[in-house]
Amino acid sequence: MATDHATRPTADTGLSLPASITPAFLEQLAARVSAAPDAARVTTSAPYTGVPLADFPVSTPEDVESAFARARIAQKSWAATPVAERKRILLRYHDLVLARQDEVLDLMQAENGKTRRDAFLEVVDIGIVSRYYARTAAKYLGPKRRRGAIPLLTHTTELRHPKGVVTVISPWNYPLSMAASDTIAALMAGNAVVQKPDTQTALTALWSMDLMYEAGLPKDVWQMVIGRGSSIGGALMDNADYMMFTGSTASGRNIASDAGRRLIGASLELGGKNPMIVLDDADIDKAADGAVAACFPSAGQLCVSIERLYVAESLRDKFIAAFTARTKNLKIGAAYDYSVDVGSLTTPAQLKTVTEHVDDAVAKGATVLAGGEARPDLGPLFYEPTILTDVTPDMTLYDHETFGPVVSIYTYRDVDEAIALANATPYGLNASVWTGSGARGRAVAARVHAGTVNVNEAFAAAWGSVDAPMGGMGDSGLGRRHGADGILKYTEPQTVAHQRIQGFTPPARISPGTWASLLTGVLKALKAAGVR
Known part of the structure; x- marks a missing residue:
């Protein structure tokens, strides 16, 4: 194969980790994993050099169950937290990500191998997404008046309730964007999150979670587990109230099938060509x-x-x-x-x-x-x-x-x-x-x-x-992130309709036939008046 090595510099074979990535820093992040004190450990390697990078405790299905149990308790008070307070926390997180970006840029490069300019675009992405949902969540989640069945007599309101505890399974290729952007929307909607990042890039996900807690997120509202899908995937699915997955089409099909079995929603961003x-x-x-x-x-x-x-x-x-x-x-x-x-x-x-x-x-x-x-x-x-x-x-x-x-x-x-x-x-x-x-x-x-x-x-x-x-369309997935869809998918819509004075049943003094004729006339009049 044709190759032009003259235009490609040789890497420094003595490349070392940035000064920000200290053993103490790595231990601090790994300690955030929801796992037993005596858990088995897994080690990742740095793509640039192939040398060992991080050592994580491995979560078991029982650890996942425990994480969900804690999350369900925390979610109740988080759902009751006013959207304005959630907004303040998310905007503080926005500021922390931008202020401490060098830390996460180093982490992303160390465990993913991408260039700094590519890593920086993930910081930009999270800044944009954080600001957007912080400042639009109240609009999307607030009660909305809907046209009632009978004008003036039916008062109809659409409410939005959080799903509960959302499972987020995020990939290794964009470790900050994919770990944080979907979680941001789920949290703003009032959910708790139990997340399984890809082990290879779990440091970045843990860093992001750590910053959200520093911004003021209450304890246990966002939790992280580490492990192979074959080991803990079942527990993540069986306890979820909603599933957010980014990964391969083959895995997405299995998750969609399992979500259908449980009658829960799923959003899947899958492969592409x-x-x-x-x-x-x-x-x-x-x-x-x-x-x-x-x-x-x-x-x-x-x-x-x-x-x-x-x-x-x-x-x-x-x-x-x-x-x-x-x-x-x-x-x-x-x-x-x-x-x-x-x-x-x-x-x-x-x-x-x-x-x-x-x-x-x-x-x-x-x-x-x-x-x-x-x-x-x-x-x-x-x-x-x-x-x-x-x-x-x-x-x-x-x-x-x-x-x-x-x-x-x-x-x-x-x-x-x-x-x-x-x-x-x-x-x-x-x-x-x-x-x-x-x-x-x-x-x-x-x-x-x-x-x-x-x-x-x-x-x-x-x-x-x-x-x-x-x-995506077709084999590229189901559901959407960003915009209204990106936050409303994490909610359950509820319609509250209050009927006043008179409903659809006839009054006592009017026969059903007469009542049917009256309603028919009303329907014709509403159509002629252009009423929706």
């Missing part, structure tokens, strides 16, 4: 920059990143030249500062998947335009940003999610074909359209089968628009 369409009127330089931003953040380990790129035939050669040049110039490496463009993959399993997908494609005839190799000289889990062409349906990565820094380029003849190709997937999470005309881009976006579609942006525009819902 996200397309980007470059229309024939797109600015090539902007589209090439956009493709870099779409494909390689967090080493491609992003649910909304782009893995399929469709380019108009008239732009093919110029676009590929511009995109390939930019990709080859990306700086890969490990650094606890803003000097690096692409960081490490997070786990050996992910490196294995990326390697197998690329090797399979090349063996079957794909062409490597950039990257295509692991970089053990930089660290144990580094893989080059990779661009492929000549990818065919018999190759694994053609329609399977790679979840790494790999993108395949295809061409199309007209817009209808581009849309058909973009939609030729069971997934439907995110998409991107590049064009010189905003109106044209929005029209194309509306025809793409995806929960979010960005015009002249990769994914940040839709993701950052937290007043709008975000989630």
Whole structure:
């Protein structure tokens, strides 16, 4: 495979952890796990170097049961806490995250392997989400008058009650965003949360929980358990009043089935094989920059990143030249500062998947335009940003999610074909359209089968628009985060209807037939008057 090592610096093999990550700090965070004092332990490794990083107690199903029991007690008083007080706590949390961001940036890099610029976007995300739900929760959760059955005589109110205790299962790829953003909405709605973060990135989740308590969250309202899904997943499901899961489609199907069995709600953000369409009127330089931003953040380990790129035939050669040049110039490496463009993959399993997908494609005839190799000289889990062409349906990565820094380029003849190709997937999470005309881009976006579609942006525009819902169609999931959906899903709606003076049953002195005629006349009059 073609490789240009001259543009890629060698990592400092003596890279050490930042000064903020001390043994005492790690022990403080690990002590937050809900587990028995004599619990078994599990150790994680730092992706940059492969050396041991953190040591956690492992929660048992009994520990999960105990966490839920404590959470149920705490939730009752938390639900009774005025929304205004919850708002004050969340805004203090917002300030603490921004003020102490260097701590969590160090943690995210140490346990995930992403670059500092990618980690910082998670800080931005949590700042936006915290502020949004702190300042909109009262609007979403407050009592709302609804039109009654009989005008003037029926007083109808919609109330919102918290679900109770919510299970949040969060992934390793965006350890702050995915650990905190869903929890923020659940807490603001008056729920308690028992969360299972991925063990690999549990430090970041525990740090976030620690800050929420520092901001004033009452004891036991947010708890964290650590363990394999095969061990504690059943206890998390069986005790939940609602399930929030971000992860693979296969696991999501199992959770949806179990939630259906228990008749509880579930919100699932799952996999994707996200397309980007470059229309024939797109600015090539902007589209090439956009493709870099779409494909390689967090080493491609992003649910909304782009893995399929469709380019108009008239732009093919110029676009590929511009995109390939930019990709080859990306700086890969490990650094606890803003000097690096692409960081490490997070786990050996992910490196294995990326390697197998690329090797399979090349063996079957794909062409490597950039990257295509692991970089053990930089660290144990580094893989080059990779661009492929000549990818065919018999190759694994053609329609399977790679979840790494790999993108395949295809061409199309007209817009209808581009849309058909973009939609030729069971997934439907995110998409991107590049064009010189905003109106044209929005029209194309509306025809793409995806929960979010960005015009002249990769994914940040839709993701950052937290007043709008975000989630997937098809195999990419159920439910939405952000916006009204993102907090109301954690509530039970209740309708209280107070009937005054006269209802639908006839008064004693009027026969049922006469009463039916009167009501028929009322219905006709209401329709003629334009009443809803």
